[in-house]
Amino acid sequence: MKIVFLDRKSIGDDISLKPFEDFGEVVTYGFSDPDEVPDRVRDADIIIVNKVPVNERTISTAERLRLVCVTATGTNNLDKEYLDSRGIAWRNVAGYSTETVAQHTFALLFYLFEHLGYYDNYVKSGGYAGDRLFTHFERQFHELSGKTWGVIGLGAIGKRVAQIAQAFGCKVIYYSTSGKNHDTEYTEVSLDELLAKSDIVSIHAPLDERTEGLIGSTELAKMKPSAILINMGRGPIIVESDLAEALKKDVIAGSGLDVLCVEPMSKESPFLDPELGDKIFITPHIAWASIEARVRLMDIIAGQVRDFISENP
Secondary structure: OEEEEOOHHHOOOOOOOHHHHHHOEEEEOOOOOHHHHHHHOOOOOEEEEOOOOEOHHHHOOOOOOOEEEEOOOOOOOEOHHHHHHOOOEEEOOOOOOHHHHHHHHHHHHHHHHOOHHHHHHHHHOOOOOOOOOOOOOOOOOOOOOOOEEEEEOOOHHHHHHHHHHHHOOOEEEEEOOOOOOOOOOOEEOOHHHHHHHOOEEEEOOOOOOOOOOOEOHHHHOOOOOOOEEEEOOOHHHEOHHHHHHHHHOOOOOEEEEOOOOOOOOOOOOHHHOHHHHHHEEEOOOOOOOOHHHHHHHHHHHHHHHHHHHHHOO
């Protein structure tokens, strides 16, 4: 059995692949361009990928290939019709990062909500050491308790965020982008109502035909000027140029993003505009990537490989 990891760097070099050695030969590549894939998978029985495209162009040479494992929930990189036509199985992983993404949602929120960047700089620049007053009132902030938190996408992660927000004393409302996720514990509303009523809006929806471009200038204009928008779903759910303009014009107060339309970030990104200052806080798609989540992810993948081999000797 030969297992080939085509973009091992996407998992992190700090995560061990030793469990996979029990299944046979393990070959790893840090990154793989599509043109490099055909030669690298030529004699592979199993390939493990994150973002590498898997289609006729990339794996037609892989005559022994039996299983493709995706180290993520999204499978947009798989040509499933082609895989089915060749009888190649595929697996993805869900639920491994619920806790860490929910945690990161609040990390972004508190950085913006309590102006932590400003206060950190105030202290480290020596401002506090030279001040006369024991406290500092330059930036106002508020309690979460009593605020309305709007969740867009009430899947596993959205529901976990709703639970934590409720524990902080927030009133939680939600909008189901699929129309399939319903929960009697929280109030379901239209998108327009959610935007108008929420003090914090967090996005936890997948990218599909219903959500691409869901939040643009029209939707941003419906939000409170004091509102904060957080995106933990996928970058194209928000029209980035519209969000940048809305922040510069104080249409909303701030935005925290862990996902962008182009990743890594484009040098032409509207969010690099210095006028935005600390109204925006961006992390490089790390919400899913705690040590625990990545270990859990690879344990699940190893289990999928083990089960597949057991069921298909």
